[in-house]
Amino acid sequence: MEKNQQILLAARPQAQVELSHFKWVEKDIEPPGESEFLVRAHYLSLDPYMRGRIDEAKSYAAKVELGAVMVGTVVGEVIVSHHEKFPVGSFVETHTGWQLYGKSNGAGVRLLPPKPVPLSAYLGAVGMPGVTAWIGLNEHGRAEPGQTVVISAASGAVGSVAGQLAKLKGCRVVGIAGGQAKCDYVVNELGFDACIDYKKNEALTLSERLAVACPKGVDVYFDNVGGPILNAVLEVMNPFSRIALCGLIAGYEDPQRLAVTNFRSFLVNRIQLRGFICSDHRPLWKPALEALAQGVASGAIRYRETVAQGLQAAPGAFIGMLRGENFGKQLVKLI
Amino acid sequence: MEKNQQILLAARPQAQVELSHFKWVEKDIEPPGESEFLVRAHYLSLDPYMRGRIDEAKSYAAKVELGAVMVGTVVGEVIVSHHEKFPVGSFVETHTGWQLYGKSNGAGVRLLPPKPVPLSAYLGAVGMPGVTAWIGLNEHGRAEPGQTVVISAASGAVGSVAGQLAKLKGCRVVGIAGGQAKCDYVVNELGFDACIDYKKNEALTLSERLAVACPKGVDVYFDNVGGPILNAVLEVMNPFSRIALCGLIAGYEDPQRLAVTNFRSFLVNRIQLRGFICSDHRPLWKPALEALAQGVASGAIRYRETVAQGLQAAPGAFIGMLRGENFGKQLVKLI
Numbered sequence: 327m328e329k330n331q332q333i334l335l336a337a338r339p340q341a342q343v344e345l346s347h348f349k350w351v352e353k354d355i356e357p358p359g360e361s362e363f364l365v366r367a368h369y370l371s372l373d374p375y376m377r378g379r380i381d382e383a384k385s386y387a388a389k390v391e392l393g394a395v396m397v398g399t400v401v402g403e404v405i406v407s408h409h410e411k412f413p414v415g416s417f418v419e420t421h422t423g424w425q426l427y428g429k430s431n432g433a434g435v436r437l438l439p440p441k442p443v444p445l446s447a448y449l450g451a452v453g454m455p456g457v458t459a460w461i462g463l464n465e466h467g468r469a470e471p472g473q474t475v476v477i478s479a480a481s482g483a484v485g486s487v488a489g490q491l492a493k494l495k496g497c498r499v500v501g502i503a504g505g506q507a508k509c510d511y512v513v514n515e516l517g518f519d520a521c522i523d524y525k526k527n528e529a530l531t532l533s534e535r536l537a538v539a540c541p542k543g544v545d546v547y548f549d550n551v552g553g554p555i556l557n558a559v560l561e562v563m564n565p566f567s568r569i570a571l572c573g574l575i576a577g578y579e580d581p582q583r584l585a586v587t588n589f590r591s592f593l594v595n596r597i598q599l600r601g602f603i604c605s606d607h608r609p610l611w612k613p614a615l616e617a618l619a620q621g622v623a624s625g626a627i628r629y630r631e632t633v634a635q636g637l638q639a640a641p642g643a644f645i646g647m648l649r650g651e652n653f654g655k656q657l658v659k660l661i
Numbered sequence: 662m663e664k665n666q667q668i669l670l671a672a673r674p675q676a677q678v679e680l681s682h683f684k685w686v687e688k689d690i691e692p693p694g695e696s697e698f699l700v701r702a703h704y705l706s707l708d709p710y711m712r713g714r715i716d717e718a719k720s721y722a723a724k725v726e727l728g729a730v731m732v733g734t735v736v737g738e739v740i741v742s743h744h745e746k747f748p749v750g751s752f753v754e755t756h757t758g759w760q761l762y763g764k765s766n767g768a769g770v771r772l773l774p775p776k777p778v779p780l781s782a783y784l785g786a787v788g789m790p791g792v793t794a795w796i797g798l799n800e801h802g803r804a805e806p807g808q809t810v811v812i813s814a815a816s817g818a819v820g821s822v823a824g825q826l827a828k829l830k831g832c833r834v835v836g837i838a839g840g841q842a843k844c845d846y847v848v849n850e851l852g853f854d855a856c857i858d859y860k861k862n863e864a865l866t867l868s869e870r871l872a873v874a875c876p877k878g879v880d881v882y883f884d885n886v887g888g889p890i891l892n893a894v895l896e897v898m899n900p901f902s903r904i905a906l907c908g909l910i911a912g913y914e915d916p917q918r919l920a921v922t923n924f925r926s927f928l929v930n931r932i933q934l935r936g937f938i939c940s941d942h943r944p945l946w947k948p949a950l951e952a953l954a955q956g957v958a959s960g961a962i963r964y965r966e967t968v969a970q971g972l973q974a975a976p977g978a979f980i981g982m983l984r985g986e987n988f989g990k991q992l993v994k995l996i
Contacts, residue, residue: 378929384929385929386900386928386929386930386931552924552925552928565721566941571927571928572928573928574924574925574928577924577925581925582922584922584924584925585920585921585922585924586920586921586924587917587919587920589887589909589912589919589920589921590887590909590912590916590919592906592934592936593721593887593906593907593908593909593936593938594713594720594721594936595721595936596721596935596936596937596938596941597934597935597936598933598934598935598936599927599932599933599934599935600931600932600933600934601927601928601929601930601931601932601933602931603928603931606901606931
């Protein structure tokens with residue numbers, strides 16, 4: 327009989343995450359109990375928030391204990407069920423972590439309609455990253471038609487959706503991404519108006535390049551990264567502009583990089599900043615997911631995936647994602 | 662016939678403001694034209710925002726040109742009038758700047774009721790500083806009964822009113838001020854629950870002292886100063902807390918002091934930050950001023966003034982205020 331495979335947290339990183347911080351193990355599959363069901367994972371989602379969970383420091387969610395299965399969301403198929411709402415053969419999104427098989431009592435599990443989008447999209451554009459984009463743009467950024475929206479990590483799972491939603495609203499949308507290939511994708515495939523390669527050395531500073539790309543200034547900044555990029559954007563924010571802050575990937579390995587040196591802009595421009603995570607806004611998930619599913623099904627929202635093969639590839643793919651080596655949503659295919 | 666006296670901006674400060682940056686002049690009084698009136702100022706208000714106006718850097722309002730009269734708000738009496746809404750003998754708040762006599766066409770001028778508060782209060786608790794406190798607390802901070810509100814520059818014109826309004830709402834209110842005398846005043850006369858002297862060297866850090874004074878964490882931070890005090894407060898902010906930012910006095914002379922090193926707290930705690938200035942919220946002035954006048958008249962809102970004597974004392978009093986040497990609202994008596 328097939329065994330379960332898991333990736334455990336073996337040690338906490340001091341700075342950079344390394345493969346040695348993880349441990350692969352094989353063990354028996356735990357059968358589901360009363361009112362439980364067993365899921366065979368097809369795809370594991372790798373997300374920047376996981377970096378925060380393996381630190382010792384307090385964050386918005388409990389940290390992963392040493393020796394425990396890494397946290398994570400998967401999509402997969404119910405293969406054994408003692409739960410009437412989740413029959414065998416149904417597909418679900420569930421939070422069973424970095425393992426092939428996981429059981430659940432149904433709490434927090436989303437039953438996935440077989441159509442209209444591919445299964446993996448429920449971990450990306452029609453899942454948590456897409457909802458994060460939708461909430462940040464509509465609830466916190468409150469982008470209006472004709473306004474200018476800047477998005478960092480623009481080719482990523484969240485940023486790519488945020489930018490396309492802003493384009494659908496009639497905004498001017500400028501992305502920031504690392505490397506020419508990502509910038510080309512953001513403009514040519516996702517339809518952003520412009521994209522700035524922050525890794526490219528140019529005569530102009532990043533904020534000067536932003537000023538060129540945003541001749542009317544910046545009304546909404548959707549920030550996934552913080553740090554030096556945030557400082558550059560602060561120089562071109564308009565009066566009464568908004569910053570939706572949903573990630574600080576610039577500082578996971580070195581919190582000092584997150585220092586905001588242009589803080590005066592918040593007062594001078596009366597900027598509204600809102601840190602948020604999508605799980606704080608449960609009532610918004612339904613309208614957000616409906617809009618996202620429709621957008622993906624119609625082709626109005628496009629996405630790209632980087633897919634690592636097999637559970638043992640997960641730690642390396644995670645480390646690569648933290649370095650920005652992925653292109654679009656980072657997944658691990660488990661079947 | 663009496664002459665007008667003015668204080669002009671003679672030079673821009675590179676860092677610290679000095680007396681040599683100002684110039685006192687005497688000149689003829691300009692008679693008011695058609696639909697204008699002439700005001701004899703009784704009190705000039707000195708406010709931290711003026712520091713921003715004498716810099717070269719862009720801010721939310723136009724800078725004072727070299728050789729121009731320093732900007733500022735006064736209360737005074739109409740002594741010549743060709744404007745039916747502002748008859749001779751009426752008292753007004755007007756923005757004629759650092760001078761004894763100024764004319765106006767009525768734009769932006771507030772007619773002051775003779776009661777129920779002293780004339781000088783219209784520059785403080787029942788004027789712009791009081792309205793700033795009211796808007797920051799109610800509109801941006803949204804303090805609820807039972808929540809904990811922290812206020813920097815707690816003995817100042819804005820902070821003292823903000824804290825008393827929060828107490829009237831049923832909040833726990835903790836001030837931060839420089840020196841034992843100010844802290845005693847904040848607790849014993851204004852009724853704050855506690856006040857922390859940030860200038861005092863103690864074994865505990867400022868954030869540790871805040872944690873002691875705020876056993877349930879901080880729900881609203883009313884920030885007048887920015888800088889190291891903001892960084893300390895960020896360590897004790899609660900999830901979903903709010904920061905109303907209305908001043909950055911810590912950084913006027915050295916912007917590097919304003920760097921926010923605890924920026925991660927904005928994401929971890931999903932903090933909402935709003936930079937604001939009271940003139941952006943004109944529709945709120947009427948309800949705010951009514952509440953403030955009532956509070957002062959009834960004795961529920963108390964205030965203190967530091968009054969310099971005569972226009973020539975204004976530059977020195979302004980410099981002292983930037984150093985925190987004033988106690989409560991800084992005024993210059995001109996008559």
